[in-house]
Amino acid sequence: MSDLTALGWRADRGAELPAGCAPGRVARVDRGRLTVLTAEGELRAHPGAALHEGTGPAVGDWVALRGELAVAVLPRRTSFTRVAAGRSSAAQVVAANLDAVLVVDAMVGATRLRRIERYLAAAWGSGATPVVVLTKADLCADVPAAVQEVAEGALGVGVLPVSSVTGAGLGAVRAVVGPGRTAAMVGPSGVGKSSLANALTGRAVAGTREIRDDGRGRHTTTARELHLLPGGGVLVDTPGLRELGLADDEGVDTAYADVAELAAGCRFRDCGHRTEPGCAVATALTDGRLDPARYTAWRKLQAEAHRQALRADARAAARERARVRAFTRSLRDQPNRPRTGWS
Ligand SMILES: Nc1nc2c(ncn2[C@@H]2O[C@H](COP(=O)(O)OP(=O)(O)OP(=O)(O)O)[C@@H](O)[C@H]2O)c(=O)[nH]1
Ligand SMILES: [Zn+2]
Numbered sequence: 001m002s003d004l005t006a007l008g009w010r011a012d013r014g015a016e017l018p019a020g021c022a023p024g025r026v027a028r029v030d031r032g033r034l035t036v037l038t039a040e041g042e043l044r045a046h047p048g049a050a051l052h053e054g055t056g057p058a059v060g061d062w063v064a065l066r067g068e069l070a071v072a073v074l075p076r077r078t079s080f081t082r083v084a085a086g087r088s089s090a091a092q093v094v095a096a097n098l099d100a101v102l103v104v105d106a107m108v109g110a111t112r113l114r115r116i117e118r119y120l121a122a123a124w125g126s127g128a129t130p131v132v133v134l135t136k137a138d139l140c141a142d143v144p145a146a147v148q149e150v151a152e153g154a155l156g157v158g159v160l161p162v163s164s165v166t167g168a169g170l171g172a173v174r175a176v177v178g179p180g181r182t183a184a185m186v187g188p189s190g191v192g193k194s195s196l197a198n199a200l201t202g203r204a205v206a207g208t209r210e211i212r213d214d215g216r217g218r219h220t221t222t223a224r225e226l227h228l229l230p231g232g233g234v235l236v237d238t239p240g241l242r243e244l245g246l247a248d249d250e251g252v253d254t255a256y257a258d259v260a261e262l263a264a265g266c267r268f269r270d271c272g273h274r275t276e277p278g279c280a281v282a283t284a285l286t287d288g289r290l291d292p293a294r295y296t297a298w299r300k301l302q303a304e305a306h307r308q309a310l311r312a313d314a315r316a317a318a319r320e321r322a323r324v325r326a327f328t329r330s331l332r333d334q335p336n337r338p339r340t341g342w343s
Contacts, residue, residue, distance in 0.1 A: 004039050006232040008097065008182045013062065016074045021064035023074070025234075026057050026096075027224035034070055035224050036063060042224075045070045058093040059225045059238050060182060078127035080184060083245035083308060091247035091312065094240035095184045098128040100176050104187035104196065105132070105150075107140035107161065113153045114297050117255055119186050120154060121301055122244055124251030131158045131176050133185075135192035138163040153294065155257050164195035174200065179232030186241040197237055201227050248312075249305030256298040262290065273299075 007025045017023055024036035024045065034045045034057060048071045051057055058079070063070040076096045083091060101123035105112045116132060123130035132154050137143050143161050151159045160176075162169035177183040177200070185193045198204050225238040246252070253260035259281070263271065267278025273295075274282070284290035 003232075005180055006228060006234075007037055008099075008180055008234050009062070010180070013074060018064050018072060021066055021071060024063050024065045024070070025226065026059055026061045026063060027226040029057055029059060034063070036065065036070070037226065037228075038065065043068060048072075055091075055093045058096045060096040060098060060184070060234075060236055062097065080122070080126040080128070080186075080241065081247040082122065082240060083247050090315065091308075092240065094238050095236050097182060098126060098184050098236065099181040100183040101126055101128045101130045102173070102176070102183050102185045102187075103130055103132045103154075103157075104185050104191050104193050105134060106136045106191040107134045107143070107146045108136050113150065114293070115188065116150060117153055117294075117297055118246070118301060119244070120157065121251040121255040121305075122246055123186065124254035125246075125248060126251070128184075130154075131160060131183075133173055133196070134159065134161045135164060135196060137161040137168055138165050155255075162196065162199075164192055164199040167199065170199055174229070174231055174233070177229055177231075177233035177235055182234040182236065184236035184238070184241060186244065189242055193237055197227060197235055200229055200235060202230055246301060246305045246308060248309060249302065252298070252301050252305050256294070256301075259290065259295060259298045 004023065009023060009025075013023065022038060022040075024038040024043070026034050027037050027042070028035035032047065034047060036043055036045045043065075045063070045065060045068050047057060048069050050072055051063070051070055057063060057070065057073050061076065062074040064072040064074065076093075078096070078098050079093045080095045080098060080101065081091045081093050103116055103119040103123055105116055105119075120130050120132070132150055134146060134150060140146050140161075147159050147161055151157075158176075160169055160172045162173055164170075173196070185196065187193055225236060227235045227237065229235055262280045262284050263273065265280035266273065266276065268276055271279050271281070273279050276282075281290065281295065285292055285295060
């Protein structure tokens with residue numbers, strides 16, 4: 001038995017649920033099957049035909065269940081998208097209905113600011129509130145300095161130091177993932193996401209992987225990607241949130257609000273911030289108000305997001321051409337088509 005509220009269900013969702021259906025939260029999607037958490041516990045559901053439209057169900061989605069059939073995906077409040085691997089480079093929803101995105105990085109190793117900024121840009125684009133979590137605090141000699149350094153680049157975002165080894169700082173993270181709330185961890189491999197998940201749940205939910213050998217090499221699998229915390233919150237950890245390309249430019253200017261604001265003050269709207277007269281960005285770089293490395297990082301992410309947007313447009317145009325072709329063909333192939341004068 002799991003309480004729906006603990007899974008993040010809110011009463012106002014009731015109106016979105018088709019009659020005779022029960023709600024379930026998607027904990028895992030694999031090969032056309034869904035692992036769903038419901039008031040009655042966990043079940044394996046089949047996606048109905050309607051779920052094959054659009055991007056399909058994602059971890060964190062609420063689905064309407066009729067027995068073991070998922071007949072609809074309820075509207076997403078927020079969604080974290082990334083660029084899928086492979087040639088199509090289509091945007092893919094990795095996690096849905098998040099309240100917070102925990103951008104996880106470790107307090108050890110090389111400076112991690114640029115990496116954190118990329119994750120923040122993606123996190124702002126999701127519609128959920130980003131929070132930076134700096135792990136391995138027990139290995140850091142000067143925690144306040146490390147927090148301060150990151151806080152300067154993470155505008156408007158809380159920065160929480162934690163140690164999964166000593167337990168220091170876990171309370172503040174628990175508060176972010178509080179009862180009825182859902183937070184996803186994003187961040188590169190090795191920064192301590194699995195250890196954090198285990199520390200927060202008080203169990204070995206992550207990292208303890210079942211290794212299977214199906215002749216095509218070894219795979220590690222986890223049973224689900226959505227973990228219930230003892231306090232009632234939901235923690236999401238999906239493989240798709242580990243490496244990440246920006247799906248769109250929505251979050252870039254929020255993550256770099258300082259630079260975006262400067263750029264808005266340039267004399268020309270299409271200022272390239274190089275040699276243009278009246279360039280506010282160039283002025284800020286010259287008089288030291290803007291860190292050149294931060295500026296360069298902003299340009300790079302903007303260019304990446306822009307390329308991605310152009311690709312998405314090209315795909316949309318190709319889909320539209322195919323749709324029109326199929327439509328004209330269907331008209332032509334109809335023996336008793338009405339004479340409309342233009343066909
Ligand atoms: N000292 C210390 N070590 C930590 C802490 N958190 C994680 N580690 C260690 O860092 C290593 C990586 O931790 P993981 O939790 O596996 O990292 P991850 O982000 O889940 O990595 P992937 O599973 O590869 O994505 C492990 O050896 C952990 O024991 C911490 O708070 N303090
Ligand atoms: Zn400019």
